[in-house]
Amino acid sequence: MLLDFFPSRRLTIYLAKMFALRIIAVLAMLVLVLLMLDLLGKTGDILAVEGNGDAEIWKYASLRLPQLASRFLPYSVLLATIITLAGLNQNSEVIAMKAAGLSAHQILAPLLLSGLVVSVISFGFNERVVTRANATLSAWEGVDFAQVPDDPATRSNVYFNDGRDVLMAASASGTAEDTVFTGVTFYERDDNGMIVRQINADSARFADPGWELQNASAFSVARAQTQEIDELTIAQGVTLGQVELGRVNPDAETLPQLSRSIAALQSSGRRTDELEAKWWHKISGPLSAMLMPLLGAVAGFGLARSGNLFVRAIFGMALGFAYFVVDNAALAMGSFGGYPPLLAAWAPFFLFLLVGETVLIRTEE
The missing domain is CATH 2.60.450.10 (Lipopolysaccharide (LPS) transport protein A like domain)
Known part of the structure; x- marks a missing residue:
């Protein structure tokens, strides 16, 4: 039974459904609150342009919404993990499952599977929706929310150093x-x-x-x-390579487009470590949603009446947020050439995968 990660179909559906509903609820709450705060700061800039009105505010909201959803989806999965497992622990459902012979990994398996599904959906959403929203919003902000140029390759306020x-x-x-x-x-x-x-x-x-x-x-x-x-x-001294390098926005390009941009810059002898790190991070980034149930799992175990449930929840949250800090730091180091691009994108994921497994095995297995 220990090698069967889904011993009960009904229990798997029950846990996966509960987890998915909490992910949606937490994500909706975070996105709506952050969007409202963002609009408070941007509405004045949008309406300051002659001719802009309610339609432009809704346009900005529609472009900003995918960005916020993509950025805070892993945080939502982390918080949903802690809420789900803490609730199960508080109601003694974790104890019942362990009494029935389930291991900690078997209890977490439906959540990990749900996290993998979320990662796949997140990757597709980023490639099809978020990149287009980033490109449109970047061009619009470049002209200070005025009329966007017809040429999508047009950039505003550029500068280059020539010695x-x-x-x-x-x-x-x-x-x-x-x-x-x-x-x-x-x-x-x-x-x-x-x-x-x-x-x-x-x-x-x-x-x-x-x-x-x-x-x-x-x-x-x-x-x-x-x-x-x-x-x-x-x-x-200002070459076309410099101009093209400044034109590439990895957040606004899909994987195939970014691959072509990297190849073009490499052929002109330009340094592309930053873009290569972003290329790999387009894959490793969404996979962080699958990692969050493992990092937040510590909140679901231990006796709730011992008074350590809150401490465990805080520890799980700290472990999850530590991943995002290390991930951003590694990506920055990769951009400056401190780490190879592949290592900068994937090292935090595998590091915290091992940390999460170690904590789970040492405390529960």
């Missing part, structure tokens, strides 16, 4: 050699970082190397004079 100098543009549109900057400002700086000349232009096109300005004017700080310039090529 000491800085190239800024109000927007960047087009792809590859057809990239065009509009509203260009170029700052030439000396060895001390002081601006010696400011160049403004209506637009700039890639000149291989550098960027050719149209309708440019230059202001000399030393002479305090402005001079019109017919043709000028600037920022020869």
Whole structure:
């Protein structure tokens, strides 16, 4: 019986149904509260744009909702685990199941299976819904909630470093050699970082190397004079690879799209550790929902009347939140090149899988 993780079909359905209902309830509560708080801060910015009204507020809410649901689904699974197991323990149902011969792993098996189903649903939801919402909301926020440009590749407020100098543009549109900057400002700086000349232009096109300005004017700080310039090529150190790297938003691309972006950047000699870590995390991230029942399992065991139930619940919650802290820290280290991308994405998952199993075996098995 110890090798049969689902000895009772009725008990499996009972636990899985109870767990699923609590996940939905906790997720709905978290998302609605956080969405309301987010709207309190963003409504003023949205309505500040002429022509925006209730429709734009609902549009923002519809785009923000998938993001919040995706981000806080693992937290909801963790809290649902603690609520479910603490309730079962409080009502002596865990004791009844153990008296019937079930091990701790057999009690947790329906919850782990439900967590796996949630992980699969979360992965599909992220790929089909969240990436599109991220892309649309990022473009909308880039223009300060005004009219979104027709070209989805358009980015607002971009800047690039060319040694000491800085190239800024109000927007960047087009792809590859057809990239065009509009509203260009170029700052030439000396060895001390002081601006010696400011160049403004209506637009700039890639000149291989550098960027050719149209309708440019230059202001000399030393002479305090402005001079019109017919043709000028600037920022020869700013390559198309830098522009494309800035264009890639891993949260707004699906796995196949991100794979193509990584391959394109690698072919141009660009560093892609951050994007590769995000690629792997698109798989390991949703799987955290399957890990939460194991980390929160400590709340479901031990005698409820011993007074340690609350302490166990707090310990399970702390263990689950510790996973998210370590996961974010590892992902940040992977982005800076401190960890290999594969290790940054998967090490926290397997580390806390072993920690959860160790705690469960040492305390209950």
